[in-house]
Amino acid sequence: MLGEGILKGLAETAKNFAGSFVSKERLTTVEYPEERIAPVEAARVFPFLIYDGSDWEKGMRCVACQICEKECPPKCIYIEKSKDKKPDFVGKPQIYPAKFDIDISVCMSCQICVEVCPFEAIKMDNEFELATDDRFGGLLLDRKQLAKPNEYYHKIHPTEAAAVDAKLAEEKAKAEAKAKADAAAKAKTAADAAAKAASAPKTPEGGTGTPTSEATKPPEPAAKSTPKTEGGD
Amino acid sequence: MKDRATTAGANALEDWNRPPVFETEGEGELLEVSMGPHHPSTHGVFRMDVVLDGERVIKLKPVFGYLHRNHEQIAQGASYLAAMPYTDRLDYFCSLTNNWAYALAVEKLVGQAVPERAEYIRVITAELTRVQNHASAIGFLIQEMGASGTPLMYAFREREKILDLFESLTGSRMMCNYMRFGGCRVDPSPAWFEATRKVVAGLPKFVDEFEALLSANEILMARTQGVGILRSELAVNAGVTGPMLRGSGVNYDIRKVDHYGIYDRFKFRVPLGEQGDVFDRYMVRILEMRESVGILEQALKEVPAGPIMDPKAKIRGFRPKPGEAYGRIEAPKGELGFYLISDGGPNPYRYRVRPPSLINLTVLEDMCLGQNVADVVLIFGSVDIVLGEVDR
Secondary structure, three states: OOOHHHHHHHHHHHHHHHHHHHHHOOOOOOOOOOOOOOOOOOOOEEEEEEEEEHHHHEEEEEOOOOOHHOOOOOEEEEEEEEEEEOOOOOOOEEEEEEEEEEEEOOOOOOOOOOOOOOOOOOOEEEOOOOOOOOOEEEEEEOHHHEEEEEEHHHHOOOHOOOHHHHHHHHHHHHHHHHHHHHHHHHHHHHHHHHHHHHHHOOOOOOOHHHHHHHHHHHHHHHHHHHHHHHHOO | HHHHHHHHHHHHHHHHOOOOOOOOOOOOOOOEEEEOOOOHOOOOEEEEEEEEEEEEEEEEEOOOOOOOOOOOHHHHHOOOHHHHHHHOOOOOOOHHHHHHHHHHHHHHHHHOOOOOOOOOHHHHHHHHHHHHHHHHHHHHHHHHOOOHHHHHOOOOOOOOHHHHHHHHHHOOOOOOOOOOEEEOOOOOOHHHHHHHHHHHHHHHHHHHHHHHHHHOOOHHHHOOOOOOOOOOHHHHHHOOHHHHHHHHOOOOOHHHHHOOOHHHHHHOOOOOOOOOOHHHHHHHHHHHHHHHHHHHHHHHOOOOOOOOOOOOOOOOOOOOEEEEEEEEEEEOOOOEEEEEEEEOOOOOOOEEOOOOOHHHHHOHHHHHHOOOOOHHHHHHHHHOOHHHHHOO
């Protein structure tokens, strides 16, 4: 029969129309400013800079290595290195960004800066209500506007942030252990040299005596020598 | 002034070195109409210079380049990784397949292996992309026929579910930027697989509904059958690929021909048309959606555990040895290929995209000659292009 196909199609639309009164699943519209859907955890909009602690300038993780600036596909990041240094989260003195600007009118939210950053300093925000009437100044964010605390990062990307924190804690522990081991090794060589110098004329059993000296002595010189090694660095 | 205008017009006609197919009937004059670039049916900014004799098309000249963004030159100036987000913006309906084609080309260039799990995730995301692309392509096609809204909304309802999956996996609905050389960027969580299974389970029902709505519709048949016929010889000679080529009855699917990725492991058929008209192209897309759902079901069953990224793959300081590679995949619109030449530097010496949309568009005039103006819009819609890929 001519028109059968059309009627079949109309039955389909009628079914959907009637269904929208019955099933909640079919009513997917949310009236935006009043009602909002929470963004998914993976959502990314524009990058921001993470800082630890309460002072954004002191706790900034970025060390101005400029890798993100080089890798950024649309080249929307501008970094100027500082002249002086400040300690980073491990305690090692590092350069910090004297200037860190992101032009979010150019940024294309690709997340490559996040992937290439070796210091976990730059992450993606999910803030999307960024409309401004200042076309140039309002969309050029400087480092103060970009800086956001680690807690904020935990709030928007909980699983990712936990993984990053674990990684950083591990790195820190490793760095501390390494510093300790270095110090201990230095102390040991110093102690050995001292012991050798002291014991050389005394006894022939210096070889057997070293284990005991290793077990008992190091802690003291280690504590003394840590500041020395750091100053040396 | 007057002289110049008339001669310019005459030259413009003569320059198209194809003789007119139809003589004017009676005393009428030829009418030159410029369709676009802001015509709502052009999927972006695209212009067709159409010469009409009454209602019939006797010449058609596609004009594009309005959306040119210098994609290839930008990619040649940037590092290999930095070109990846730009590939999202080629065919912005199918960013994941674009990612895959580019990743495949670079992996060929450096001989990079991809872990098993990543291969499965690539297949799953690519087939989801194909389903949503075909659904919306058909939606647009029907919209251009004059059924304003309903089928397109049905398609977009389904597309939305798939884009939600993409968003929860990659962080972005359309600009996914997900694949990397030697794997994928993030490992999907079990919850994501659960959600995907749920969406995939609903897809056959959607295709059934879509078909009940459209396939038997008399108006659709009257408008599409016997319209815009593309002969298989012409399709092959013009380098047409994808559903358009298969709609003309040529059995050529790169998933079957090239054996890229892990497509050998899945059972699927290649739907073929017979006449090569708009209806066949429509039907091939519907059937391909069904086959894609089959692949998705198989792939979701067998996803292995393991790393998502080759641990040896480098992200920074990526410098392939001098050489060249061409990686191609069966994108939803046809053969999408990336041709790369490396001179050992951090950026490609030559970076070339073989876009299916542009090359499928070259046969537009041959399909439109002798048809009515109203059918031009329909034939153009059945090519299924995205201007971001045509102009690059």
